[in-house]
Amino acid sequence: MANLTVRVGNMVLRNPVMPASGCFAIEYQEALDLSRLGALVVKSVSPKSRAGNPTPRICDAYSGMLNSIGIPSKGMEHYRKNVLPPYLKFDTPVVVSISADTADEFAAACEQISLPEVAAIEANISCPNLEADGIAFAMQADTTFKAVSAIRRRTHHPLWVKLTPNASHIAAIAHAAEDAGADAIVMGNTVLGMSIDVRTRKPKLGNVMGGLSGPAIKPIALRFTHQCYRAVHIPIIGCGGIQNAEDAIEFMLAGASAVQVGTASFRDPGTLQKIIDGLEDYCNDMGVANIRTLTGQVKLDHQLSDRWLRFAQQSG
Numbered sequence: 075m076a077n078l079t080v081r082v083g084n085m086v087l088r089n090p091v092m093p094a095s096g097c098f099a100i101e102y103q104e105a106l107d108l109s110r111l112g113a114l115v116v117k118s119v120s121p122k123s124r125a126g127n128p129t130p131r132i133c134d135a136y137s138g139m140l141n142s143i144g145i146p147s148k149g150m151e152h153y154r155k156n157v158l159p160p161y162l163k164f165d166t167p168v169v170v171s172i173s174a175d176t177a178d179e180f181a182a183a184c185e186q187i188s189l190p191e192v193a194a195i196e197a198n199i200s201c202p203n204l205e206a207d208g209i210a211f212a213m214q215a216d217t218t219f220k221a222v223s224a225i226r227r228r229t230h231h232p233l234w235v236k237l238t239p240n241a242s243h244i245a246a247i248a249h250a251a252e253d254a255g256a257d258a259i260v261m262g263n264t265v266l267g268m269s270i271d272v273r274t275r276k277p278k279l280g281n282v283m284g285g286l287s288g289p290a291i292k293p294i295a296l297r298f299t300h301q302c303y304r305a306v307h308i309p310i311i312g313c314g315g316i317q318n319a320e321d322a323i324e325f326m327l328a329g330a331s332a333v334q335v336g337t338a339s340f341r342d343p344g345t346l347q348k349i350i351d352g353l354e355d356y357c358n359d360m361g362v363a364n365i366r367t368l369t370g371q372v373k374l375d376h377q378l379s380d381r382w383l384r385f386a387q388q389s390g
């Protein structure tokens with residue numbers, strides 16, 4: 075039987091499959107055995123209480139969906155007492171996702187949530203930075219470095235940093251996260267999009283724009299995952315449009331050590347389990363003894379890959 079365990083920094087996960095933040099709730103335990111997942115990533119929490127964005131907050135898109143939920147939050151204390159405990163009942167590492175408005179706020183929140191029962195912190199730095207006119211931290215290398223190093227100074231917990239595909243210089247941004255002390259990169263969040271109702275002529279989202287997720291963004295997320303893999307030495311967790319085991323394997327071949335699955339679980343809450351089973355079948359069929367050996371094993375023509383690498387470095 076294939077060995078599905080993978081390493082993300084100094085953490086060993088029983089398999090590479092976990093939910094993406096915000097696309098999973100404790101109620102999924104009715105559809106899945108949460109003790110079989112690689113990790114449990116919880117919806118982002120922000121230190122400040124927030125109501126979230128104006129409604130409507132989601133709408134359909136071809137091969138995906140748009141959302142502008144806006145991270146509603148009742149603050150860290152409420153989160154620690156009420157949201158986190160049900161996830162801790164399972165024999166699965168719990169990853170807390172933090173979102174904040176400034177680098178200092180990020181650092182303070184990450185310090186506060188560095189509890190022994192929390193296995194890792196995921197810093198969702200794809201959110202707006204209020205010190206930079208609301209441009210997401212992860213859209214620039216300098217603001218990425220500032221936020222991640224501020225967090226790193228305040229916690230010894232494993233630190234995963236979630237980047238955004240709405241950035242052009244991804245290699246430089248991934249480098250900045252690594253240099254600032256990230257233990258892993260999650261690549262990545264949603265792609266900024268918009269949709270208009272042609273009868274009312276109004277945007278379909280109350281916030282006008284929102285994040286596109288689902289199969290529509292898979293090739294984009296896969297490309298970013300591969301670019302990050304080539305740019306840094308820390309592990310990459312691939313995310314974006316994964317719906318089945320084959321998609322997950324594509325991300326591993328592109329360079330991911332593990333994967334997160336978001337939108338696909340809305341359609342079928344049993345998706346994560348089906349992906350784990352599919353990975354096992356793939357490994358058994360293909361004679362892969364250890365799934366972790368797939369990471370980065372996409373076969374590239376040598377000359378093409380060198381040329382591509384130069385291009386990737388120039389463009390980011």
Ligand SMILES: Cc1cc2nc3c(=O)[nH]c(=O)nc-3n(C[C@H](O)[C@H](O)[C@H](O)COP(=O)(O)O)c2cc1C
Pocket residue numbers: 094095096097117118139141143145171198236262263264286287288289291313314315316334335336337338
């Ligand atoms: C409804 C919804 C809510 C989300 N909430 C969060 C969140 O709180 N924090 C975060 O880092 N990402 C959030 N995301 C982004 C997902 O974690 C994931 O990065 C993105 O959807 C791409 O993966 P997918 O195509 O598999 O859904 C959210 C996505 C959706 C669709």
